[in-house]
Each structure stands twice: as structure tokens, then as C-alpha cells.
Amino acid sequence: MDIRCFTVLIFCPTQFHNLQELRHSASLANKVFIQRDYSEGTTCRFQTKFPSELESRIELTLFEETVKTLNNFYAEAEKIGGQSYLEGCLACATAYLIFLCMETRYEKVLKKIAKYIQEQNEKIYAPRGLLITDPIERGMRVIEISIYEDRGSSGSSSGSSSVSGSTAR
Amino acid sequence: MSQIQHAVPDGPIRYTQICTRSTSCSSPPTSSSAAGTEPPSCPGHRGRTPRRKWQVFPGRNRFYCDGRVMMARQTGVFYLTLVLILLTSGLFFAFDCPYLASNLSPAIPAVGAVLFVFVMGMLFRASFSDPGVLPRATPDEAADLERQIDSTSCSKPPPRSREVLINGQTVKLKYCFTCKIFRPPRASHCSLCDNCVERFDHHCPWVGNCVGRRNYRFFYLFILSLSFLTIFIFSFVITHVVLRSNRTGFLTTLKDSPASILEVVVCFFSVWSIVGLSGFHTYLISSNQTTNEDIKGTWSRKEGKDNYNPYSYGNVLTNCCAALCGPLPPSLIDRRGPIQADTPQTAPQSNGTGGSSYAPTQLHSHMCDQDQCIQSTKFVLQAAATPLLHSDPVVLPPLPAKPASLGGPCAYLGPAQPTLPSCAGDVLTLRDVAVDSHCHHHLHLHHLHHHQHFVSPEETPCGTPQGALPCPAHMHLQHPAPQVRYDPVTQDSLHEDSVRGLVKLSSV
Numbered sequence: 001m002d003i004r005c006f007t008v009l010i011f012c013p014t015q016f017h018n019l020q021e022l023r024h025s026a027s028l029a030n031k032v033f034i035q036r037d038y039s040e041g042t043t044c045r046f047q048t049k050f051p052s053e054l055e056s057r058i059e060l061t062l063f064e065e066t067v068k069t070l071n072n073f074y075a076e077a078e079k080i081g082g083q084s085y086l087e088g089c090l091a092c093a094t095a096y097l098i099f100l101c102m103e104t105r106y107e108k109v110l111k112k113i114a115k116y117i118q119e120q121n122e123k124i125y126a127p128r129g130l131l132i133t134d135p136i137e138r139g140m141r142v143i144e145i146s147i148y149e150d151r152g153s154s155g156s157s158s159g160s161s162s163v164s165g166s167t168a169r
Numbered sequence: 170m171s172q173i174q175h176a177v178p179d180g181p182i183r184y185t186q187i188c189t190r191s192t193s194c195s196s197p198p199t200s201s202s203a204a205g206t207e208p209p210s211c212p213g214h215r216g217r218t219p220r221r222k223w224q225v226f227p228g229r230n231r232f233y234c235d236g237r238v239m240m241a242r243q244t245g246v247f248y249l250t251l252v253l254i255l256l257t258s259g260l261f262f263a264f265d266c267p268y269l270a271s272n273l274s275p276a277i278p279a280v281g282a283v284l285f286v287f288v289m290g291m292l293f294r295a296s297f298s299d300p301g302v303l304p305r306a307t308p309d310e311a312a313d314l315e316r317q318i319d320s321t322s323c324s325k326p327p328p329r330s331r332e333v334l335i336n337g338q339t340v341k342l343k344y345c346f347t348c349k350i351f352r353p354p355r356a357s358h359c360s361l362c363d364n365c366v367e368r369f370d371h372h373c374p375w376v377g378n379c380v381g382r383r384n385y386r387f388f389y390l391f392i393l394s395l396s397f398l399t400i401f402i403f404s405f406v407i408t409h410v411v412l413r414s415n416r417t418g419f420l421t422t423l424k425d426s427p428a429s430i431l432e433v434v435v436c437f438f439s440v441w442s443i444v445g446l447s448g449f450h451t452y453l454i455s456s457n458q459t460t461n462e463d464i465k466g467t468w469s470r471k472e473g474k475d476n477y478n479p480y481s482y483g484n485v486l487t488n489c490c491a492a493l494c495g496p497l498p499p500s501l502i503d504r505r506g507p508i509q510a511d512t513p514q515t516a517p518q519s520n521g522t523g524g525s526s527y528a529p530t531q532l533h534s535h536m537c538d539q540d541q542c543i544q545s546t547k548f549v550l551q552a553a554a555t556p557l558l559h560s561d562p563v564v565l566p567p568l569p570a571k572p573a574s575l576g577g578p579c580a581y582l583g584p585a586q587p588t589l590p591s592c593a594g595d596v597l598t599l600r601d602v603a604v605d606s607h608c609h610h611h612l613h614l615h616h617l618h619h620h621q622h623f624v625s626p627e628e629t630p631c632g633t634p635q636g637a638l639p640c641p642a643h644m645h646l647q648h649p650a651p652q653v654r655y656d657p658v659t660q661d662s663l664h665e666d667s668v669r670g671l672v673k674l675s676s677v
Contacts, residue, residue, distance in 0.1 A: 031309045031313070033309075033310055033313050035351075036353065038333045038335060038340070038342070038353060038354055039333060039334055039335060040335070040336075041335050041336065041354070041479065041480055042353060042354055042355055042367075042368065042480065077496060078495075078496055078498070079496070080487075080490070080491050080494075080495050080496070084494065084495060084496045085490055085494045087494075087496075088490075088493065088494030088495065088496075088497075089494055091497075092390070092493070092494075095286075095287060095290045095291075096290070096294060096387075104496065104497055104499070105496055106496050106497065106498055106499055107499055110499065136499075136501070138304075138307065138310070139303050139304035139501040139502070140501060141303070141306070141310070141350055142310060144309075144310070
């Protein structure tokens with residue numbers, strides 16, 4: 001596996017286009033999981049509590065803003081109001097065939113979320129050696145934040161987990 | 170459908186393939202590139218590297234049409250439903266409609282056809298879609314949760330449950346040992362499908378699938394439209410027979426249109442159950458409850474004066490609209506997605522006692538090295554599964570006498586098992602059969618595994634989360650024996666399941 005100094009990445013913004021490279025070149029030190037907040041029922045919300053492992057890596061305000069924006073997106077997707085009723089009734093009237101042509105509002109919002117997360121990763125998190133995984137890839141259970149470290153200074157004993165088969169190479 | 174794929178190929182093959190990919194990938198999974206370029210898979214290809222996520226789906230579901238269709242394992246009753254509806258409707262259109270169209274109105278067959286198409290559409294939608302299955306936790310998540318659970322130690326509430334305040338009502342979230350997650354509120358684990366399902370209503374054998382968040386509205390519309398169709402056919406067949414008898418006499422009518430008798434009989438017996446079921450679900454929708462919650466009396470006044478349903482919007486109309494016209498969430502399991510090399514595999518199965526013996530604290534400090542998990546899993550699998558493959562008798566932990574044992578766990582299943590009251594009403598006899606067969610299945614194959622769900626956290630003594638378990642019927646099952654004897658009575662058709670099941674039991 002290539003041993004690329006993590007610091008090089010910071011000075012090569014082009015690398016951020018391919019966040020996969022971040023995963024493969026820096027070593028994964030830890031993963032933090034932001035759990036769901038069920039205090040408002042079954043709607044999708046994530047806890048805004050700041051995990052201690054991130055204290056040294058990112059500012060509280062940035063983190064909170066990311067989580068709050070994600071929560072707002074999910075609230076928008078699951079909102080029950082005029083537009084969702086209209087969509088529901090129209091879908092029922094067409095025996096749900098209409099979804100062959102158009103995507104549901106939820107799916108539209110999920111695309112927005114994916115874009116937002118990608119943007120946040122590129123601008124804010126990757127420069128700090130962090131990576132947010134879209135909750136939809138974890139079944140909407142958690143927001144997974146991977147903490148990467150410079151391979152040279154890493155004291156962690158973990159191999160990369162799901163990221164690669166390269167540990168055995 | 171000629172391509173019937175079991176989601177899980179033979180146990181050892183599946184695990185070996187996953188292991189190979191995650192450790193040293195000598196042959197990287199052939200392309201997840203273009204979806205349609207691969208030739209349609211033929212039944213004899215099980216040894217091939219799985220390309221899509223449904224092929225390695227850990228639950229007990231069946232997938233058809235390359236992952237587009239998802240159903241439960243037992244689909245016999247679904248075919249019965251299909252046959253009944255098709256037969257009755259077919260006979261109606263063939264024998265009664267010509268007379269009715271010419272003598273009464275052509276609108277009758279037209280309305281009948283619309284109803285029929287709607288019923289079939291809703292049935293297929295309810296049966297074939299993902300009910301809202303929650304994917305299992307990745308190894309990292311599972312390790313993180315375990316760490317949190319261990320660190321809370323002897324506190325109230327017990328570690329494997331969390332309490333959360335929803336709209337002023339305290340709701341307990343339970344930890345699912347199979348999926349390794351804390352179940353969201355209203356979610357439940359279906360033991361027939363072996364999945365946690367969001368807003369779990371019940372497992373419906375008639376529909377051949379669980380009914381949960383994503384397909385509840387289709388299920389409801391199905392039973393509602395089916396009630397209308399049944400009443401429609403019933404009334405118009407009676408009309409037809411009466412009108413004809415007025416002209417030609419009753420016996421001649423029966424001779425000319427013998428199918429009418431069959432239709433009347435089928436409709437008569439169906440009407441009670443289906444209309445009753447529709448009424449029941451209308452009540453559930455208007456009060457925003459699930460069948461599961463209603464059966465358990467979770468929100469009933471009897472539990473306490475302050476007990477109320479925190480999910481209800483307070484208004485019947487809003488509840489109905491929310492259930493039927495609310496946004497449809499997407500499937501979380503991404504069954505047709507390609508399997509990527511860096512896709513995190515779900516945590517290996519461990520029973521309740523296995524966790525401690527595997528020294529989870531060590532794992533946590535190493536962030537659950539997946540290679541370690543898989544290597545040890547592989548080792549134990551080889552030890553436990555190879556005897557099975559060679560059909561040698563293996564030893565199950567000793568159970569009480571078989572009839573009693575069948576009765577025991579099944580009785581125990583009774584109160585807590587959400588799948589038992591599958592479709593209320595008339596399914597009694599069928600339910601017993603289904604339950605017995607599943608009980609049998611579970612008894613021999615998944616007893617330990619099953620057992621985890623029923624040890625509710627309240628019963629587990631503090632400090633020994635995997636320790637002494639109070640239920641006497643299951644005492645002897647606390648320690649998973651490294652060797653399991655396979656009951657020779659079990660049929661061959663369950664062999665694959667048994668391999669999987671025992672592989673699950675022995676994986677630590």
C-alpha cells in the first residue's frame with residue numbers, strides 16, 4: 001500500500017475530489033457514531049451532543065451546524081403537509097405507477113443530503129482528517145464520522161476496518 | 170419466475186467468500202459496473218461471487234427478479250391468497266358478468282375490473298416491497314454500542330435497554346441481539362424473517378411478507394379494496410342468481426351457472442374475516458397504533474392513568490392522512506446495490522453469551538479489527554459446520570421431551586411473539602399450523618438465537634448481562650455447546666437453514 005504522508009493531502013486540494021483516496025492513504029484511527037435522537041418520536045433526528053473524540057479535531061459550532069442542517073433536511077423529507085398529501089393521493093390514484101416516472105420527495109431530499117455531505121466533507125471535514133458517512137448507508141441509524149490520522153504519527157493499533165483488504169497485503 | 174435466488178447460499182461458502190474479499194482480495198469482485206450486462210444467473214451458480222447486496226442479505230428473506238422483489242421465506246399462503254382471488258374473480262367475470270352486463274348494466278363488469286386490478290396491484294405492492302427492514306449494524310457500530318453498554322454497567326435502566334421521552338411518555342428502546350442495534354421506537358424484530366422492521370405491524374402469511382412502515386398503506390388498501398371486491402362479487406352473484414331464477418327457475422340457474430355457488434361460498438366466508446380485518450385496521454390507523462402495540466396493550470388505559478399513545482396526532486383525520494398519505498421512506502437495505510470491496514460487512518452473529526466469552530473489551534480497544542472477527546468466525550465455522558456438511562450427527566443441547574418442548578417454547582412465544590397474531594380474525598387454524606411449523610423450525614435450529622429476543626432486559630440480572638437467565642425452559646441453553654446435534658427428524662429442506670442457523674449459533 002502506498003505510504004503517502006497525510007500532510008501532503010492538505011496541500012493538494014485536487015485530492016479532495018476523490019475522497020476515497022483519503023480513506024486509502026491515511027490510516028483510520030477511530031470512528032465516532034452520532035446516534036439517533038428519538039425525543040420527538042420516530043422522525044429522523046440525530047443527537048447534537050458533541051462527542052469527546054472530536055473535541056481536538058473540529059470546532060463545536062461547525063459540528064453542530066452540520067448536524068442541525070442534516071436534521072432539518074430529514075424533517076423536510078418527512079414533513080406531513082399539503083405537498084406530501086398531494087403526492088400521496090396522486091400516487092394512490094395512479095396505483096403508485098407514477099413513481100416509475102418521478103421520484104418521491106423523500107428521494108429528492110436524500111439526494112440533496114448526499115450533496116450536502118459531500119460538500120461538507122470536502123470543505124470542512126477532510127482538511128481536519130475527518131470523514132462523514134451518509135446516514136443512509138448505515139440504515140439511518142447513525143452518522144458515522146471516521147477519524148483519520150497521519151500514518152507516521154498514528155499510535156492506534158487498529159487496522160483499517162471495512163475500508164480495505166489492504167491490511168493483509 | 171425462473172430465477173429463484175435464496176438470499177443466502179450455503180453457509181460456509183458465503184462466509185468464505187466474504188472473508189476472502191475483505192482480507193486479501195486475490196480476485197476482486199467482478200464488477201459492480203453495469204447492472205444489466207451480467208447474464209441472468211442460473212440456479213446452479215451458487216458458488217459464484219455475489220454481485221449484489223441482496224445475495225448476501227443476512228435476513229431470512231427470498232429475493233426474486235434480481236433483488237427487485239422481496240418476500241418472506243414461507244410463501245405458500247400467499248399463493249393460496251392469489252389463487253382464491255384470481256379464481257373467484259375469474260369465475261365472476263366469466264359466468265356472471267355476461268348476464269349482468271346485458272341485463273343490468275355494463276358498468277358492473279367495468280367497476281369489477283377496476284376493483285380487481287386495484288386489489289392485485291396493492292397485493293403485489295404489499296407482498297413484494299421491503300416493509301422497512303433495518304439493516305444490521307456494521308462491526309464498528311456494534312463494537313461501539315457494546316462499549317457503551319459495558320461502560321454503563323449496573324445502572325437503571327439495565328444496560329441493554331434505553332429509555333427515551335417521547336411527547337411526555339417514557340418509551341423503552343430494546344437492544345436487538347441479532348441486529349446489534351437499539352431498536353427505534355415502534356420497531357420490532359420479526360423472527361420469521363429474522364429482521365428488525367420499522368413500525369412493525371405484524372407478519373402476514375397471506376401477503377407473504379412483514380407489514381411495516383413502508384408497506385402498511387399498501388396492505389391496508391389491499392384489505393380495504395378486497396372487502397369491497399368481495400362484497401361486490403357476493404352481492405352481484407346473488408343478484409344474478411335471483412334474477413335468473415325468476416325467469417328460469419332456481420335449479421336451471423344452478424345448472425347454467427354452477428360457478429356461482431362456489432363464488433358465493435368463498436365470498437361468504439371471506440367477507441366476515443376481511444371486512445372485520447379492515448375494520449380493525451381502520452381503528453388502528455385512526456388511533457395511530459400498530460397491531461403489535463394493540464395486541465400488547467402498550468398504550469391502553471389499563472396500564473396506567475397517564476398512559477397514552479405519544480405518536481398519535483390527536484385527530485383521527487390527521488392520523489389517517491399520516492398513515493396513508495404520508496411520505497414514503499426509501500428502502501434502507503439497498504438490495505440491488507453492488508457489493509463493493511469496502512462495503513462494511515455486518516457484525517458476525519453472536520448469541521447473548523458469546524459476547525462475553527469473546528472478550529469484547531479487547532476488541533473495543535482495537536476498534537474491532539474486522540479481520541480478527543472474521544478469522545475467528547471462520548475458525549469456529551469450520552469447526553462447527555463441517556460435521557453438518559458431512560451429515561454426521563451433531564449434538565444439540567439436551568431438550569425436554571419433544572412434544573413438551575414444542576409446546577414450551579411455542580407457548581412462551583405466545584405473549585411476546587409479534588408474528589403470532591398475524592392477521593387476526595379467521596387465521597386461527599392457519600396460524601397454529603404456521604406457528605407450529607415455525608416453532609419446530611425455531612426449536613431445532615434457532616433456539617439459542619431466538620432465545621435472545623425473549624430475555625427482556627428487565628429480567629436479566631444486573632451485572633451479569635449474559636449470565637443467569639431466569640427462564641427455566643431455556644436454562645440449559647445458556648451455554649452454546651461447540652458441537653450441536655442435529656435432530657434427525659428435521660426435514661432435508663431445512664438443512665440449509667440449519668447450517669446457517671448453527672453457524673450463527675457457534676460464531677462468537
